[in-house]
Amino acid sequence: MAYSDKVVDHYQHPRNVGSMNQSAPDVGTGIVGAPECGDVMKLQIQVDDDNRIIDAKFKTFGCGSAIASSSLATEWVKGRTLDQALQIRNTEIVKELALPPVKIHCSVLAEDAVRAAIADVKKKRERAEADKETVSTK
Amino acid sequence: MRAVYLDNNATTPVEPRVLEAMLPYYREHFGNAASRNHRYGWIAEEAVDKAREQVAKVIGASSKEIIWTSGATEGNNTAILGVARMYAEKGKHMVTCKIEHKAVIDPCKFLETQGYEVTWLDPDQTGCVSVDQVRDAIREDTILVSLMFANNEIGTIHPIPEIGSLCKEKGVLFHTDATQAFGKIPIDVEAMGIDLLTMSAHKIYGPKGAGAVYVRRRKPRVRLQPIIYGGGHERGIRSGTLNVPGVVGCGAAAEIALQEMPTESVRIARLRDRLWAGLNEQLSDITMNGHPEHRLPNTLNVSFLYIEGESLMMGISDIAVSSGSACTSASLEPSYVLKGLGLGEDLAHSSIRFSLGRFTTQEDIDYTIDQVVEAVNHLREMSPLYEMAQAGVDPSTAEWQRH
Numbered sequence: 074m075a076y077s078d079k080v081v082d083h084y085q086h087p088r089n090v091g092s093m094n095q096s097a098p099d100v101g102t103g104i105v106g107a108p109e110c111g112d113v114m115k116l117q118i119q120v121d122d123d124n125r126i127i128d129a130k131f132k133t134f135g136c137g138s139a140i141a142s143s144s145l146a147t148e149w150v151k152g153r154t155l156d157q158a159l160q161i162r163n164t165e166i167v168k169e170l171a172l173p174p175v176k177i178h179c180s181v182l183a184e185d186a187v188r189a190a191i192a193d194v195k196k197k198r199e200r201a202e203a204d205k206e207t208v209s210t211k
Numbered sequence: 212m213r214a215v216y217l218d219n220n221a222t223t224p225v226e227p228r229v230l231e232a233m234l235p236y237y238r239e240h241f242g243n244a245a246s247r248n249h250r251y252g253w254i255a256e257e258a259v260d261k262a263r264e265q266v267a268k269v270i271g272a273s274s275k276e277i278i279w280t281s282g283a284t285e286g287n288n289t290a291i292l293g294v295a296r297m298y299a300e301k302g303k304h305m306v307t308c309k310i311e312h313k314a315v316i317d318p319c320k321f322l323e324t325q326g327y328e329v330t331w332l333d334p335d336q337t338g339c340v341s342v343d344q345v346r347d348a349i350r351e352d353t354i355l356v357s358l359m360f361a362n363n364e365i366g367t368i369h370p371i372p373e374i375g376s377l378c379k380e381k382g383v384l385f386h387t388d389a390t391q392a393f394g395k396i397p398i399d400v401e402a403m404g405i406d407l408l409t410m411s412a413h414k415i416y417g418p419k420g421a422g423a424v425y426v427r428r429r430k431p432r433v434r435l436q437p438i439i440y441g442g443g444h445e446r447g448i449r450s451g452t453l454n455v456p457g458v459v460g461c462g463a464a465a466e467i468a469l470q471e472m473p474t475e476s477v478r479i480a481r482l483r484d485r486l487w488a489g490l491n492e493q494l495s496d497i498t499m500n501g502h503p504e505h506r507l508p509n510t511l512n513v514s515f516l517y518i519e520g521e522s523l524m525m526g527i528s529d530i531a532v533s534s535g536s537a538c539t540s541a542s543l544e545p546s547y548v549l550k551g552l553g554l555g556e557d558l559a560h561s562s563i564r565f566s567l568g569r570f571t572t573q574e575d576i577d578y579t580i581d582q583v584v585e586a587v588n589h590l591r592e593m594s595p596l597y598e599m600a601q602a603g604v605d606p607s608t609a610e611w612q613r614h
């Protein structure tokens with residue numbers, strides 16, 4: 074089974090590889106998968122005050138299609154609002170990368186990673202809001 | 212771009228000398244070896260008999276004990292099912308191990324559905340089953356022990372002579388799938404107490420679709436119920452017109468393998484060790500799978516921690532290797548052989564098998580080292596597991612969201 078040109082391109086030139094400070098208030102981190110299943114994705118987003126994703130990074134342990142799926146996901150989330158980023162569907166990743174049926178789970182994992190990162194930053198924001206309220210009511 | 216083939220345990224190219232030997236049997240000597248009454252048949256039969264001698268010689272057998280098959284899958288089925296059916300009166304128990312090739316596992320599993328009982332031995336972490344394990348497993352009603360000579364994924368070699376003499380002592384037949392060992396390391400069916408042995412031509416620079424099973428004729432005389440019925444060829448054990456060119460190729464390949472074994476096994480082992488040393492020198496966190504010493508001279512199986520095997524294969528795409536990673540198998544399960552060693556599934560996902568061969572050169576190995584090191588570094592740069600390990604967190608003890 075040969076890889077599509079786009080998968081090869083993402084593999085050879087992955088976009089946005091790296092890590093952000095996981096504890097920063099404006100950073101959301103999604104870590105999905107498990108080593109014994111053969112893939113782990115860590116996807117991070119940095120969000121401005123208007124809920125817009127201004128930067129994204131990833132690190133992935135997995136096959137070429139898993140690497141390409143997460144690399145593509147970081148490209149796609151950048152510049153979107155959190156709500157817009159939640160619209161990204163794994164089927165779009167499958168189409169863009171021409172993934173074969175056995176690799177669909179890679180795209181699912183990338184979608185999950187985006188959702189997990191968004192949920193993480195939202196949770197941080199809610200907690201910050203709650204803390205602010207407790208401070209102001211003191 | 213150069214192309215390097217390091218997947219010789221999967222298959223090998225046909226050696227030019229072997230092909231030369233085969234060609235006349237497609238052309239002018241096309242006769243049926245079973246045609247007893249004309250020259251065409253005699254010439255074919257003569258060639259088949261010569262090939263029988265050539266294969267027998269590699270394992271110290273007599274040519275009468277060689278039965279031609281279509282390869283090792285058929286050979287293993289012939290031996291295992293043949294013994295099971297012929298000796299069912301005596302007992303219905305067999306002993307084998309969990310990391311055999313599927314061509315042994317599946318006929319044994321089939322027998323389990325037919326009222327037979329199979330003891331599946333667990334190998335140790337090097338892939339070895341001990342004589343004591345076999346001794347403990349043998350019962351009154353055991354009719355067969357089937358253990359591979361050398362494992363195809365990790366190359367570990369079983370203590371065959373010890374298991375053979377145990378089987379003799381217990382009066383149990385001993386079959387060994389020697390597909391990977393035949394022609395690579397010395398085998399002597401007499402000294403090693405082997406009753407049945409499987410080989411395949413395409414692993415030793417012969418053609419695909421040809422092979423043989425050795426069936427002992429004396430002390431004891433092993434009898435097999437055939438799995439293929441028909442014209443009664445091959446002592447009634449394997450009916451069907453012989454693939455004469457394939458048989459000739461199998462014989463020629465066996466003869467060359469035997470001739471070159473003393474020099475080739477040393478040359479190849481040296482290259483394999485050079486490969487391991489080169490990788491080990493330039494990369495941290497790699498482990499060798501299989502037995503460090505009792506191993507085929509051509510096989511090196513390595514787990515590259517924190518990266519996944521298929522992605523590594525993608526990074527070295529002009530080098531042909533294989534991986535125990537789930538992503539390279541149709542079933543999405545990682546290698547049952549590496550899992551069977553009890554080393555954890557993550558090591559299986561990260562494994563690559565390099566299997567060297569007659570046409571492997573030192574340049575191939577040096578090129579492979581460079582390419583693998585580069586790809587591993589590239590992949591670790593983007594591995595969250597490597598990042599964790601660098602930060603002092605052991606990924607194997609972390610909490611994961613399983614899917």
Ligand SMILES: Cc1ncc(COP(=O)(O)O)c(C=O)c1O
Pocket residue numbers: 220221281282283284285312314359361362363388390391411412422
């Ligand atoms: C140990 C072992 N047994 C059996 C086989 C099957 O051999 P064949 O391809 O000749 O059927 C192989 C090869 O894949 C093997 O490595």
